[in-house]
Amino acid sequence: MKVVELLESRRRQWKTLEQMTDRLQSRRRNRLPPDDLVKFADLYRAACADLALADAYQLPPSTTQYLHRLVGRAHNQLYRSHKFDFRHWGKILLHDVPESIFRDRCVQVAFCLFWGVFLTSAALAYQQTMWPNYAQEMLTEPVISQLESNFSEPLTGRDPDADLAMAGFYIRHNTSIGLKCFVGGLLVIPGLFITVFNAAHLGAAFGYMARPEVAESQNFFQFVTAHGPFELTAIVLSAGAGLRLGVAWLAPGRWGRLASLRRTAREAMPLMGAAMCMFFLAAMIEAFISPSGLPYWFKALVAVVSSGALLFYFLVLGLPGGSSRATG
Amino acid sequence: MGVNLAFGTGLANNRSMSTALNQLDTTIQVVTPENIAFDYRVAGPFRRLPAFLLDVAIRIAAFFLIGLIISFFAGAGGSGLAVAVILIGWFVSEWFYGGLFETYWNGQTPGKRIMGLRVLTTDGQPINGLQAVMRNVFRTADMYPMLSIQILGDLPPAYIFPTFFAGLAVMACNRQFQRVGDLVCGTLVVIEEKPWLTEVAKAEDPRTAALAELLPTDFRVSRSMAQTLSSYVERRRYFTPARRREIAGHLGEPLLQRFGLPSDTSYDLLLCALYHRTFISDRPEESPQRESRSQHDQPVSSGLSEGSSP
Numbered sequence: 001m002k003v004v005e006l007l008e009s010r011r012r013q014w015k016t017l018e019q020m021t022d023r024l025q026s027r028r029r030n031r032l033p034p035d036d037l038v039k040f041a042d043l044y045r046a047a048c049a050d051l052a053l054a055d056a057y058q059l060p061p062s063t064t065q066y067l068h069r070l071v072g073r074a075h076n077q078l079y080r081s082h083k084f085d086f087r088h089w090g091k092i093l094l095h096d097v098p099e100s101i102f103r104d105r106c107v108q109v110a111f112c113l114f115w116g117v118f119l120t121s122a123a124l125a126y127q128q129t130m131w132p133n134y135a136q137e138m139l140t141e142p143v144i145s146q147l148e149s150n151f152s153e154p155l156t157g158r159d160p161d162a163d164l165a166m167a168g169f170y171i172r173h174n175t176s177i178g179l180k181c182f183v184g185g186l187l188v189i190p191g192l193f194i195t196v197f198n199a200a201h202l203g204a205a206f207g208y209m210a211r212p213e214v215a216e217s218q219n220f221f222q223f224v225t226a227h228g229p230f231e232l233t234a235i236v237l238s239a240g241a242g243l244r245l246g247v248a249w250l251a252p253g254r255w256g257r258l259a260s261l262r263r264t265a266r267e268a269m270p271l272m273g274a275a276m277c278m279f280f281l282a283a284m285i286e287a288f289i290s291p292s293g294l295p296y297w298f299k300a301l302v303a304v305v306s307s308g309a310l311l312f313y314f315l316v317l318g319l320p321g322g323s324s325r326a327t328g
Numbered sequence: 329m330g331v332n333l334a335f336g337t338g339l340a341n342n343r344s345m346s347t348a349l350n351q352l353d354t355t356i357q358v359v360t361p362e363n364i365a366f367d368y369r370v371a372g373p374f375r376r377l378p379a380f381l382l383d384v385a386i387r388i389a390a391f392f393l394i395g396l397i398i399s400f401f402a403g404a405g406g407s408g409l410a411v412a413v414i415l416i417g418w419f420v421s422e423w424f425y426g427g428l429f430e431t432y433w434n435g436q437t438p439g440k441r442i443m444g445l446r447v448l449t450t451d452g453q454p455i456n457g458l459q460a461v462m463r464n465v466f467r468t469a470d471m472y473p474m475l476s477i478q479i480l481g482d483l484p485p486a487y488i489f490p491t492f493f494a495g496l497a498v499m500a501c502n503r504q505f506q507r508v509g510d511l512v513c514g515t516l517v518v519i520e521e522k523p524w525l526t527e528v529a530k531a532e533d534p535r536t537a538a539l540a541e542l543l544p545t546d547f548r549v550s551r552s553m554a555q556t557l558s559s560y561v562e563r564r565r566y567f568t569p570a571r572r573r574e575i576a577g578h579l580g581e582p583l584l585q586r587f588g589l590p591s592d593t594s595y596d597l598l599l600c601a602l603y604h605r606t607f608i609s610d611r612p613e614e615s616p617q618r619e620s621r622s623q624h625d626q627p628v629s630s631g632l633s634e635g636s637s638p
Contacts (some may be wrong), residue, residue, distance in 0.1 A: 083457055172422075
């Protein structure tokens with residue numbers, strides 16, 4: 001058979017496939033009736049076969065190119081992206097993530113780094129003999145005066161509207177910092193910088209506000225107690241997950257650097273998901289409980305309960321085999 | 329002899345050319361579950377930047393629109409709920425706009441759709457939700473180094489803008505133009521064009537068919553030669569007659585000798601005739617022309633020679 005005849009006999013099929021692909025691709029009418037779907041798959045396979053035999057058929061290059069594009073487009077409509085599988089999320093967050101955190105060196109390192117810097121910075125800001133101006137240099141004057149003015153009045157609760165708005169703000173602001181910390185960890189230096197900077201900054205603020213001569217310290221600690229456990233754990237977790245990415249390509253072990261990075265990223269992303277859940281919880285507490293006029297014992301109780309929940313999450317669920325014992 | 333030689337070199341050239349083309353062209357080959365290999369063109373930074381900017385513009389426009397509507401309903405000051413919705417919406421669109429669209433729009437964002445791009449895995453398969461979200465979250469890594477706006481002059485230190493140097497450098501260092509997020513997730517961006525089916529090129533010159541009759545019927549065109557012929561005929565309309573003669577001469581000259589046709593036959597016409605016979609006309613199994621060729625030979629071929637050619 002001559003090429004021209006062959007093309008004539010195929011042209012109609014290709015055109016039909018093209019039209020069906022267009023329809024599948026358009027947003028509004030992207031559902032084909034079942035018969036057409038079967039036909040679409042058939043036409044796609046026929047086009048694939050034509051492409052495979054293009055050389056044997058001696059098709060002209062332009063036709064081959066057309067077939068490459070046609071098959072490519074149809075392929076992308078036939079094989080579509082996998083959506084999220086929400087059913088597995090519960091298992092991943094409650095089973096896989098705690099277990100991987102439990103034996104994760106990077107999270108431990110990030111934990112030590114964050115708390116080490118935090119406590120050092122707090123101590124430096126608290127005492128005034130070794131480095132008298134540390135707090136002023138670290139925090140800068142405007143931040144200190146803002147801190148003092150923010151906590152100058154005892155917490156009596158805001159109007160609920162402001163609470164809602166602040167919830168939105170905390171979710172956006174804090175989770176963004178966590179995500180930046182995570183992604184920055186891939187390039188190692190930005191990740192470490194964000195972690196250390198945040199630890200030092202927060203530590204200095206805590207240390208400064210803890211000074212006996214600072215009048216606002218009472219209010220400050222009333223405010224930060226309740227949401228502290230979730231928020232600080234979440235930032236440590238983000239930093240740890242990010243650090244894992246950096247280590248994955250710096251010290252890949254037996255893997256290729258890229259393969260190691262890819263594998264680790266797949267594992268680290270759920271960790272970041274857990275951290276984001278914590279940021280969310282922290283934001284809720286920070287917006288609705290921390291600024292309220294509730295008595296201090298209640299806020300302390302919230303902190304104790306959330307710390308307990310975190311310990312349960314990391315230690316009981318995280319202990320290898322622990323969750324399987326718990327569930328049955 | 330000369331023909332065989334020409335075929336040999338032609339084939340070798342063809343092969344070395346195709347590997348060279350693969351290195352030059354930014355295509356990847358995908359093997360489908362049907363065990364068919366087809367090519368995709370990989371999208372480079374200059375195609376992806378407009379898509380990204382479009383996405384940013386769409387995000388900002390949608391954000392303002394929604395903010396406007398919300399503040400219209402909630403009153404000018406905006407209630408706490410409205411502010412919270414706006415802030416959370418901003419957060420989601422900042423980090424998950426691309427990921428959500430690429431998951432539910434089959435690897436495309438609105439900007440990519442306009443630019444005809446699609447995200448696939450490195451082996452050409454559709455991406456999953458995790459990959460879509462991750463490759464967009466990791467865009468932050470592409471934005472480094474961040475610069476403070478202070479370097480432009482005496483401005484407040486609050487504004488920090490991304491330079492995207494990390495992303496560009498990484499893109500330049502690998503053959504599939506993957507940015508950091510793509511490398512981490514094993515994805516790449518391909519160009520998905522609407523195909524055009526062109527007609528089979530036909531030589532409009534009526535003498536082509538006449539010459540095709542004169543070609544020996546027992547001459548079989550090999551595959552590589554058929555490829556060469558169709559490439560030539562598809563492109564010959566872009567060339568001047570002199571250039572055609574130059575290009576067609578490589579194959580035309582040995583063929584003329586082999587077929588025993590007069591040496592002043594136009595090479596271009598000869599290739600067209602061979603193309604015509606191979607691709608378009610039916611091959612005559614019985615050949616009455618063979619005997620009558622000696623009579624026809626002289627007048628026809630003199631008509632076939634190009635007047636303009638030197």
